[in-house]
Structure formats: structure tokens, C-alpha cells
Amino acid sequence: MFIQDMKLLAAPYWSAQGRSRAWFTLTLAMLAVAGIIAIQVRWNEWSLGFYNALQNLDAAAFGYHVVELLLLDVAFIACTMAKFQIQQRLLINWRERLTQEFLGKWVDSQRYYRSRFHSVTYDNPDQRIAEDCRIFVEQTLELGLNLLQAVILVVLFSFIMWRISGTLSFEVAGHTMAIPGYMLWLALIYAVIGSGIAHWIGKPLIGLNFMQQRREADFRFGLTRLREDAEVVALSRAQGLESKQLLAQLGLLLSNYARLVRSKKHLLGINAAYERFAFTLPLLLVSPRFFSREIQLGQLTQIASAFGEIQASLSFLIRSYPQIAEWRATRTRLCSFWRELDALPPPVDPVVRSTAGLKLRDFAPLDTQGKPLFAPITLTLREGERLLVRGPSGVGKTTLIRSLAGLWPAHQGIAELDRDGLLILPQTVYLPHGTLHELLTWSDDPARVFNEEAVIEVLHIAGLDHLALHTQGNWSRSLSPGEQQRLALARALLLRPSLLILDEATSGLDTQAEQRLYEALIDRGITLVSIGHRESLSQFHTHALDIKSNQGVGLTENQPA
Structure with a gap:
């Protein structure tokens, strides 16, 4: 169903006329992501030389690395801005095509009118066409590019971590055990456990986000209807009834929002703990090697930096879970709307x-x-x-x-x-x-x-x-x-x-x-x-x-x- 949904929502832009321009723009965005990744890898290598120079009181090397850092920062800012600009261009073009498709489907054969005579489950088609198309495109591009960046970073920094973390040796029942690249395995285990806990705690967010979008749209439609029928309501002195109905809709909206806040609070706590321990854990584990002079300060910070990059990339699910939940709810709303329109019986012309x-x-x-x-x-x-x-x-x-x-x-x-x-x-x-x-x-x-x-x-x-x-x-x-x-x-x-x-x-x-x-x-x-x-x-x-x-x-x- 996921693949079918994505084909349905992607085809209007990525498979239609002019798709070569779309794919070319996406390629430019991916090149910008590649530039950001290259700079992040170089930052890790830079930390080795910089902190070693600092520890060795090498002023010349220190100055060289300061200049290199400034150049890397400028390049990072340029790549980030380029990625944003290209991503927004993709967003505008894809949203335009997707909105045109949904609007055409809604208006074609007078479905906007005929749907009232059939049993349909969708609600607030105006919100789905105007708002959900924007949310889906925006979050698909952001999540997709960030996921690509996370996967590449995991691969690259796994090689780096394997190379620099060394081997952990210990004895068990008189036998010497050795774990090469032990910091890499620790980072992987840490990220898997954290992602599993986040998924378990954040799973209710999908349904709650779906319902929140519906409640918000119902309340907004009620306010719009009151504005359009203002004269009739005023002449009928029905403002009390309208206010009662709007407050009831507001109550449903806020009740669901309260449940959404509680779920987000629990997930926020997990994220905070996860990120905090991810900062201190590698330093604590590697510090004995530093104090025994097995490694220098530069290697210590390089290992800690690589560990942080791996766990941050692997924790993509944890950091993005609220956004993924909203994206999934939006995708479901759009696809169900499209299929309901397709399922409407064709008009019977007498x-x-x-x-x-x-x-x-x-x-x-x-x-x-x-x-x-x-x-x-x-x-x-x-x-x-x-x-x-x-x-x-x-x-x-x-x-x-x-x-x-x-x-x-x-x-x-x-x-x-x-x-x-x-x-x-x-x-x-x-x-x-x-x-x-x-x-x-x-x-x-x-x-x-x-x-x-x-x-x-x-x-x-x-x-x-x-x-x-x-x-x-x-x-x-x-x-x-x-x-x-x-x-x-x-x-x-x-x-x-x-x-x-x-x-x-x-x-x-x-x-x-x-x-x-x-x-x-x-x-x-x-x-x-x-x-x-x-x-x-x-x-x-x-x-x-x-x-x-x-x-x-x-x-x-x-x-x-």
C-alpha cells in the first residue's frame, strides 16, 4: 500500500511531462547534500589535527586549522543555502502539479457536487487540496533528503569509526576477548535501542495527528461558514447556537490536542535523554585510553565526533518521528480522498x-x-x-x-x-x-x-x-x-x-x-x-x-x- 500511495502522489510531477527537469533539479539537491556530507567528514578529520595542535601547543598548526575551519564553515553555509533553494523550487513545482491533479479530480464530472449523494468517508476536501498537498510535498522532500544524508553519513563514519576506535580487549574466564571497532558496535546498538523505544512511545502520534488535522479543518470550516452566512445568522439571532456549535468543535479539537501533547512530551523526554547520553557516553568510554596516553586529545575528540555522527544519523527515526507521524497521516488523507473520488459512480446522463x-x-x-x-x-x-x-x-x-x-x-x-x-x-x-x-x-x-x-x-x-x-x-x-x-x-x-x-x-x-x-x-x-x-x-x-x-x-x- 505504501508503494501504491507514493506512486499515486508522485506520478503527477515525477512521471508527467517535464519530468526530466524535475529529476535534474533533484540531482542538484542531492549534489548539495553531498557537499554537506563531505564537509561533515572533513570536520571530523579536522578535529584530529586541531586538538592535537592545541595539546602540543603548536601555534602554526593551530592557525592553519583555524583558517581551514573558517573555509569549511563558509562552504557549509553555501551548500546549506543551495540545498534549501533547490528544495523549495522542487516543493513549488511538485505542489503545483499535485494540487492541479487533485483539483482537477475534484471538479471533473462535477464530483464536488455528486459526492453528496454517495456514502463517502473523506471530510474537508478544501483542506486536503489546499493544505495537505503542501504538507505532503514539503515533508516528503525534507524527510527524503535528510534520510539520504543520514544513510550516507552512517556508511562513511562507520568506516572512520572502525579505523580509529581501535580494539577492546578483556578477559572472560581466563580467555582474552577482543572486539575490533568496538565503538562502532556500541553506536549501532545504542541507536537501535533508542529507535525502538521511540517507535514504541511515538506510535500513537500517527492516529492523533490524523485526527488533529480533521478537527482543525472542521473548526476552520465552521468559522468560514459563519462568516459567509453572517447576515442570515444575525437576522435569525442564531449567534448563540453558532457559538455553541463552534465551542463544541473547539472542545473536540483541544481534547485531541491534549492527547497529542502528552504523546509528544513522552517522545521529547526520550529524545532529550538519548541525545544527552550520546554526548557523554563516548567520552567516558574512550577517556581511559586518553589518560593512559594511548591516544591524544585530537583522537579522543575525533572518536567522540564520529560516534555522535553515527548515532545522530541512525537516530533519524527518533528525531523525525513527530514529522513522520504527521507525514503519514497526511499521505493517508490524500490517498483516501483520491480513491474515494475514483470510487464515485460515473454520472448517469438522462x-x-x-x-x-x-x-x-x-x-x-x-x-x-x-x-x-x-x-x-x-x-x-x-x-x-x-x-x-x-x-x-x-x-x-x-x-x-x-x-x-x-x-x-x-x-x-x-x-x-x-x-x-x-x-x-x-x-x-x-x-x-x-x-x-x-x-x-x-x-x-x-x-x-x-x-x-x-x-x-x-x-x-x-x-x-x-x-x-x-x-x-x-x-x-x-x-x-x-x-x-x-x-x-x-x-x-x-x-x-x-x-x-x-x-x-x-x-x-x-x-x-x-x-x-x-x-x-x-x-x-x-x-x-x-x-x-x-x-x-x-x-x-x-x-x-x-x-x-x-x-x-x-x-x-x-x-x-
Whole structure:
């Protein structure tokens, strides 16, 4: 599963077009790591000459090694900065590609909407796309390069330790025992024991990190929802309920965080003890050889330094366990999200043929039990004709529109309409940020161009010609619900879709504005399907469809307006 997960998350960048540049950049990062390792090895050799010169009171040798140390430090800083710069370049490029893949998967085939009709286990997709992709890429590069550095250092300093630590001799039951390179074996044993204890104590961090990310995202989403629905909450005087729900989410978040802190505290104690003993242990073990003048001060510090490098590299797991736990939780969240999206059933489009107008044959949306929400509909709406759909709230009128748009998961019967020329205006208007001109002229067809006069004309019909056409604005907040609906209808007048479906799209308009806009739609010969409860709507439609819950449907013909 680990290999499959890594392939899934790495393929968008490392196996896609332009991968040669990615691998070249990674090679540069590895060269920077190699430079850092070479300097660390040289530092170990430097300590031998430096401390021997210090012990022997050799001022000339001391000065030479001071200059060498300064040069090594400058080179180390340069390699560290180069590694950081290259690593960040990799991070930016990989995160961009991975985020694009997840965003495309989320938006493709309208999964962002269809997922609500299926049993899914993922939560907070916005956090997974925006935050988890960043965390995964950032920590994968950091952990990967640090692991590479640790492995190479272990190999190199093992050779050094074997060469300089000498042989430990002792007697057991009258027999002389000798352990060559005994400090190397001690460093290996010390690191293995420490890593085992750290893994045992730090294992709960994986699940706790996974849950903490989820709790944080839930709380952040609750705050975002309160900001977006601020006016509705204020008018409903529901701030008490919102506060209660947010505090409950905060309580869950902090409760899990407290458990996370306890686990980190135990792991921190192990790390502190491990690093402290690793500093003093080699000095204590080698010091008898120093006091017996078997080795000089330089050899003592060189052995202690090599021991420290080996145990530090082998203790990569101990030092990085919290980060590894977070990385593993993030990887799990991303892969489960991707697989859940893959597992969503493909959309079932009821439209079997593209045609002008609208044709339905024994058509009805199905509920979760597979039963029709109302009696199947059979009708033919010719080009330029207009249908008013009526019925009590909750009978399934809006669901009928969702099904015709290909958004509802199940239906019976077939439909014929021009899907490419279909435009649906819901009661709540979608108004992204931008200028009014951009909002009005946006189209799926980038080649379609509208002249300025046509845009000004539809704004005049909608009674919005007082608004600045080329000024950026947050129109969903600055315009009233009625003005937003008029803006949406002005766009429909400009686009002239082959089939326009209005779902309570004039509920916020006064009767005069509603009449003016409907007459403009009729003048343009647009085929209309309207859902509404107002009696005044009948005069604008050539047909009426009455849907009654569990009582069938009735189609009547009106006199043209």
C-alpha cells in the first residue's frame, strides 16, 4: 500500500511531462547534500589535527586549522543555502502539479457536487487540496533528503569509526576477548535501542495527528461558514447556537490536542535523554585510553565526533518521528480522498439526444430507494415554447432540474435537449468576484465575444444600468437578492441559450421587473422552463405542468402571452 500511495502522489510531477527537469533539479539537491556530507567528514578529520595542535601547543598548526575551519564553515553555509533553494523550487513545482491533479479530480464530472449523494468517508476536501498537498510535498522532500544524508553519513563514519576506535580487549574466564571497532558496535546498538523505544512511545502520534488535522479543518470550516452566512445568522439571532456549535468543535479539537501533547512530551523526554547520553557516553568510554596516553586529545575528540555522527544519523527515526507521524497521516488523507473520488459512480446522463426544445418520455427522478419522486412525465416542448412547472414545496421540482442537468444520481425514462445550449438559473445566484462585464459575458465558449452595446442594453432592461460595468466588486454582498436575480437574467438575455430553466429565479423581483424581463426573454424566442408559485407567471408561459406528490402530474396548455 505504501508503494501504491507514493506512486499515486508522485506520478503527477515525477512521471508527467517535464519530468526530466524535475529529476535534474533533484540531482542538484542531492549534489548539495553531498557537499554537506563531505564537509561533515572533513570536520571530523579536522578535529584530529586541531586538538592535537592545541595539546602540543603548536601555534602554526593551530592557525592553519583555524583558517581551514573558517573555509569549511563558509562552504557549509553555501551548500546549506543551495540545498534549501533547490528544495523549495522542487516543493513549488511538485505542489503545483499535485494540487492541479487533485483539483482537477475534484471538479471533473462535477464530483464536488455528486459526492453528496454517495456514502463517502473523506471530510474537508478544501483542506486536503489546499493544505495537505503542501504538507505532503514539503515533508516528503525534507524527510527524503535528510534520510539520504543520514544513510550516507552512517556508511562513511562507520568506516572512520572502525579505523580509529581501535580494539577492546578483556578477559572472560581466563580467555582474552577482543572486539575490533568496538565503538562502532556500541553506536549501532545504542541507536537501535533508542529507535525502538521511540517507535514504541511515538506510535500513537500517527492516529492523533490524523485526527488533529480533521478537527482543525472542521473548526476552520465552521468559522468560514459563519462568516459567509453572517447576515442570515444575525437576522435569525442564531449567534448563540453558532457559538455553541463552534465551542463544541473547539472542545473536540483541544481534547485531541491534549492527547497529542502528552504523546509528544513522552517522545521529547526520550529524545532529550538519548541525545544527552550520546554526548557523554563516548567520552567516558574512550577517556581511559586518553589518560593512559594511548591516544591524544585530537583522537579522543575525533572518536567522540564520529560516534555522535553515527548515532545522530541512525537516530533519524527518533528525531523525525513527530514529522513522520504527521507525514503519514497526511499521505493517508490524500490517498483516501483520491480513491474515494475514483470510487464515485460515473454520472448517469438522462439526455439521449441533442435537440431543440425539450422532450421527456416517462421521465422522473428516483429517490434513494429507487422509487419515482412523482408520476413519470411525458411531454414535448417545441423551440420557443414556455413551460411553467408548479407544485407544492418538496414535491421534487428542483430535483427534476438537477436530473435534467445530469446532477441527480438516478432517474427513469429519457430526455432530449440541447445540453450545450442549456442555462439554469437557480434562486440563489452564483456571482464570483470580478467586473460586471466579466460576469455578464463569461461563457464556456472562449471564442464567443459580446459587444459593449449589447451588454449595456441587457443591463438597461434589468434596471441595473446605474452600476459601473468595469469596476471590480464583491457583487454577492453589494447587491440585494433581487438585484442579483436581475443580473442573472440580464446574462441570460445576453447569452440567449437554446433552453433556459428558471428555478424561482424571479422570486426576489417586483411584478413590474418580472414582467419586463420575461417579455424580453419571450421577444428573443428563448425556450423557457420556469418553476414558481406566483400566479402572475402563468401569463408568460404556453404550457403549465402541475406536479402533485403521489398523485401524478397534469399538463395543460395556456394561451400565449
